[in-house]
Amino acid sequence: MGPLDQLPPEGWTSGPTLADLIPSVSAALGYGQGRRFEIPDSHTVVVLMVDGLGDVLLQENSVFAPTLTANRSATLRAGFPSTTATSLTSLGTGLPCGEHGILGYSFAPRDLDPDITHTLNTLRWTLDTADGRDAGAFFPPADVQPMPAAFDELGQAGAGVTVLMAGDFRGSGLTRAAYGNPTDYRDASSPAAVRDHLREILAHGDQGPRLIYGYLPQLDAAGHRWGPGTPEWRERLRDIDDLVREVIDLLPPGATLLVTGDHGMISAGRRIDIDTSPELTERVRAVAGEARIRHVYAEPGQASRVREVWEAELDGIARIATREQAVDEQWFGAGTAAHVVDRIGDVVAVPYRDTLLTRSLAEPLETIMPGHHGGWTVAELLVPLIAATG
Numbered sequence: 001m002g003p004l005d006q007l008p009p010e011g012w013t014s015g016p017t018l019a020d021l022i023p024s025v026s027a028a029l030g031y032g033q034g035r036r037f038e039i040p041d042s043h044t045v046v047v048l049m050v051d052g053l054g055d056v057l058l059q060e061n062s063v064f065a066p067t068l069t070a071n072r073s074a075t076l077r078a079g080f081p082s083t084t085a086t087s088l089t090s091l092g093t094g095l096p097c098g099e100h101g102i103l104g105y106s107f108a109p110r111d112l113d114p115d116i117t118h119t120l121n122t123l124r125w126t127l128d129t130a131d132g133r134d135a136g137a138f139f140p141p142a143d144v145q146p147m148p149a150a151f152d153e154l155g156q157a158g159a160g161v162t163v164l165m166a167g168d169f170r171g172s173g174l175t176r177a178a179y180g181n182p183t184d185y186r187d188a189s190s191p192a193a194v195r196d197h198l199r200e201i202l203a204h205g206d207q208g209p210r211l212i213y214g215y216l217p218q219l220d221a222a223g224h225r226w227g228p229g230t231p232e233w234r235e236r237l238r239d240i241d242d243l244v245r246e247v248i249d250l251l252p253p254g255a256t257l258l259v260t261g262d263h264g265m266i267s268a269g270r271r272i273d274i275d276t277s278p279e280l281t282e283r284v285r286a287v288a289g290e291a292r293i294r295h296v297y298a299e300p301g302q303a304s305r306v307r308e309v310w311e312a313e314l315d316g317i318a319r320i321a322t323r324e325q326a327v328d329e330q331w332f333g334a335g336t337a338a339h340v341v342d343r344i345g346d347v348v349a350v351p352y353r354d355t356l357l358t359r360s361l362a363e364p365l366e367t368i369m370p371g372h373h374g375g376w377t378v379a380e381l382l383v384p385l386i387a388a389t390g
Helices: 018-028 055-060 066-070 084-093 150-157 173-179 191-202 218-225 231-250 303-313 323-328 364-368
Strands: 044-050 072-077 160-165 184-187 210-216 255-261 271-273 284-290 293-298 318-322 347-351 356-358 382-389
Touching: 018 044, 018 072, 018 084, 018 150, 018 255, 044 191, 044 231, 055 066, 055 072, 055 382, 066 072, 066 231, 084 150, 084 173, 150 160, 150 210, 160 191, 191 210, 191 231, 218 231, 231 255, 231 382, 293 303, 303 318, 303 347, 318 323, 323 347, 347 356
Parallel strands: 044 210, 044 255, 160 184, 160 210, 271 356
Antiparallel strands: 072 382, 255 382, 284 293, 293 347, 318 347
């Protein structure tokens, strides 16, 4: 199966997924059961989330990441859509998006806003677009994503939980939706800062049980700006590999390091611009999602006609499904909560291979990016699990 081939529906969630990771970590720390990974009992587990680290990309660029490659232990499914906001919330709650409700880069929370006054950009937590107004008052994170965060549950059970992320992310809508309210939050905006914090924390040895979570966005940013596999992208991959090598050396006995990604990435192929295609916007109230998966919200009573037009215009280019089809085929997980069903577009479009459904007017920056994700190809959905012990 090639990197641009799509996984069959049963492959989107079969086998271990990102949603299984933190419950397995909790079991390794002595809290609960349900360990789906071979994680040894540990007093400390360090989880590093490398945004954009796909399994296909790692294998294709293994020479630039010898430490990651040597310690690669498994392949996980990121879940669908294969995008940051969805995956981080699945990691942080232990649930597929059909249960936690963060259905992608953007969507219309129709259960909270039946008239679709706005769509929600979940990555920035803004109204309608990435540079829109703050959405916190209109769409409070706790209303959009009401399920408990595993980080909070671990802390309440008695484990120490430390989060290493850029200070700008502290208290953001997505941070609250995915991770709850971590009390030990340390500003770490670069791989070097993550390393320095880990050196300080791990020097004290067994202070467990504790989870230390670090988030690294640099690889994904390079993929969007320059493209995956480019020299600039490989430079960031080398930096991550150097960090992981140093962290492995820092691990005390009884500590475990886990490294994974939230999605992979593909290079842009054919672009079809929704905003300059009148036939694709006729009878449509809103278009959300991103270039690799679109939620289309029809005017009242027009869903069937919108589906017919999108099927005709994108025949052989994208898979078009109704909301009911997407739920029946378990696109968003085995069980989709009733309020989450309302958030799915009346029509859902997923382009085949490397095609993009762009929006040049509403999303000018996203439209020109060379690297994308969100779809269901092997390159987007599969992420590695790297494991090492002290």
